[in-house]
Amino acid sequence: MKLKTFTAPTYTEALNKIKTELGDDVVIVSSKEIKRKTLSSPGLYEIVVAVEEDVKKIEPKKNDEVLLKLSTAAKEISSLSKNEKKVTNSLRPVNNDEIMALKEEISKIADTLKYLQATVWDITNKNELELPPEFSEIYALAKASGIASKHLDEIMRLTIKYMPLKMRKNRTAIKRYFHTLLKKMIPVRIEREIKPPHKKIMMFVGPTGVGKTTTIAKLAARYAYKLSARHKVGIITLDTYRIGAVEQLMTYAKMMRLPIETVVDPSDFEEALKALRHNDYILIDTVGSSQHDKEKIEKLSSFLKINTFAEININLVLSAITKYEDLTDIYNNFSILPIDTLIFTKLDETRNYGNIFSLLLDTKKPVSYYSIGQEVPDDLMEANAEYLLKGILEKELS
């Protein structure tokens, strides 16, 4: 250890001298003002520092400095090139399996997004169902189609439980699975042509304005002129209540040259049936009744107490644009009549058939025909499950 003394006119100047010569690694031993500054002469300040004897401040030579900087740069470049290597590695050619896996991943993300989109409006739904993302698209589509939540949740629960894991990985397989499952759940009444001497008496009941009379006109034309054999068709109307109702059906009957009877009370009804007994099909129109008008529905049931030569087959006509809760209400109130089959009309006025599916599931009653427009006789088709499924699983979410 060696002591070194530095002097300068001020304390700061003395300190600067030390820093320039020895750097920062010094220990100040003492500092004092030797001579006070006056107007005519500068002052003198002294600082004594202790310096390690063997430590010499080695100033790097100019060339060393350059080398040092170069090596740092080289290190930096080398670490950068290592990273670059990593990047180029990840850009190696990918094979088909990897592309498929990526596609699947993307499709899962899209499904999840669709589900989230669909559940935004369903935010109030308190159901506890934990839905795997691969089912989210189907769930959202079916939900939007008007399927009752209780049915959809149950279908999802069963699917989660029983669907093979392998199948879940494939979006098309999932769709096919639901298609098959729902199809099995739709009861359809296949049309069977009457062969003489058998006869079929069909009564059409339902709420006001759903299309009972129009459907009867279409069916009369179908049975009389459109099936493989031409059948004898007679028409009875019990709808003498509404102004113009009889004329409406009379006009169709005249155009098709089919016999028609008008009935006011049950005894007339028995007579009318007798008068038309030579026909293969007898189609009976009724007055439309609100489901809450119990009196009108009960009056209809009084017509069924008469003796007939064939069973009266009751067809409940419902509109596809009625929501599930109302369809249920209508069905329950009309079910004081022995409902045999359901007919749905106005399928052209909506693309959401989940409500129909749910009613069929609840009631287990088969559906026989769809009315798909106002045109008589063309806008009528035999019911089939596929047609309904289009309005449940196959739309794109908007």
Ligand SMILES: Nc1nc2c(ncn2[C@@H]2O[C@H](COP(=O)(O)OP(=O)(O)OP(=O)(O)O)[C@@H](O)[C@H]2O)c(=O)[nH]1
């Ligand atoms: N878009 C559409 N309209 C239909 C369909 N079926 C019937 N309609 C129309 O619905 C309206 C009522 O049809 P109607 O056959 O008179 O209905 P209704 O059930 O007999 O009515 P009420 O006797 O008053 O109870 C008419 O304008 C029909 O043209 C259908 O499938 N699609």
Ligand SMILES: [Mg+2]
């Ligand atoms: Mg009518």
